[in-house]
Amino acid sequence: MSIIAPSILSADFAKLAEDIKDAERGGADWIHVDVMDGHFVPNLSFGPLVVGAARPHTKLPFDVHLMIEQPEKYIAEFVEAGADRITVHAEACVHLHRVVHLIREHGLPAGVALNPATPLSAVQHVLDDIDMVLIMTVNPGFGGQQFIPQALPKLRELRQLLTAHGREEVLIEVDGGINADTAPLVREAGADVLVAGNAVFGVADRAAAIAALRPGGKR
Numbered sequence: 001m002s003i004i005a006p007s008i009l010s011a012d013f014a015k016l017a018e019d020i021k022d023a024e025r026g027g028a029d030w031i032h033v034d035v036m037d038g039h040f041v042p043n044l045s046f047g048p049l050v051v052g053a054a055r056p057h058t059k060l061p062f063d064v065h066l067m068i069e070q071p072e073k074y075i076a077e078f079v080e081a082g083a084d085r086i087t088v089h090a091e092a093c094v095h096l097h098r099v100v101h102l103i104r105e106h107g108l109p110a111g112v113a114l115n116p117a118t119p120l121s122a123v124q125h126v127l128d129d130i131d132m133v134l135i136m137t138v139n140p141g142f143g144g145q146q147f148i149p150q151a152l153p154k155l156r157e158l159r160q161l162l163t164a165h166g167r168e169e170v171l172i173e174v175d176g177g178i179n180a181d182t183a184p185l186v187r188e189a190g191a192d193v194l195v196a197g198n199a200v201f202g203v204a205d206r207a208a209a210i211a212a213l214r215p216g217g218k219r
């Protein structure tokens with residue numbers, strides 16, 4: 001599977017609706033929504049109000065990535081605002097199993113994200129309870145950072161773990177430093193969903209940028 005999810009963190013917030021529509025016209029599959037609290041990551045972005053404001057402007061699913069502490073406090077608000085799937089960080093959840101079930105109780109697919117230094121064992125015991133694993137390919141907090149290549153063996157290992165566990169249908173998402181050069185590498189290593197901020201919203205031609213991330217896309 002190959003899903004491209006442009007991250008609006010790199011969009012122009014003053015014309016967010018236009019940028020989202022441009023990505024949709026350009027062939028994006030999902031819109032990736034990076035929520036930061038200034039505690040879990042050293043940056044602030046936006047919350048449910050912005051998600052709700054953007055919601056009427058696209059039919060694409062909102063893939064909400066919560067880089068916040070105590071995410072359980074905000075799940076209902078993001079669902080209400082129009083999130084279609086929610087991913088929380090394993091490092092931010094004291095009771096991870098409870099949080100992923102809370103997301104699913106709202107009827108949404110649940111994802112668990114792992115920072116570059118967090119081992120796969122952090123997600124091993126919730127594989128039956130989740131729909132996606134997000135392998136961070138940069139340290140979260142900012143767009144435009146460089147891809148960390150140590151993520152590649154981690155992706156291969158996760159793919160094997162899912163197969164061994166009989167959970168092949170769990171999606172593997174990657175986020176950070178994804179561009180036309182790194183896209184083939186992560187896809188070969190097992191990634192299904194590619195998040196890209198700078199590579200899509202940092203250029204004028206979003207359709208060409210998205211096409212370049214697809215299999216055989218690099219010209």
Ligand code: DX5
Pocket residue numbers: 007009010032034065138139140141142143144145175176177178195196197198199
């Ligand atoms: C990292 C965010 C990413 C980021 C990706 O903190 O979760 O979604 O915006 O941006 P690029 O593709 O520019 O590395």
Ligand code: ZN
Pocket residue numbers: 007032033034065175195
């Ligand atoms: Zn993200």
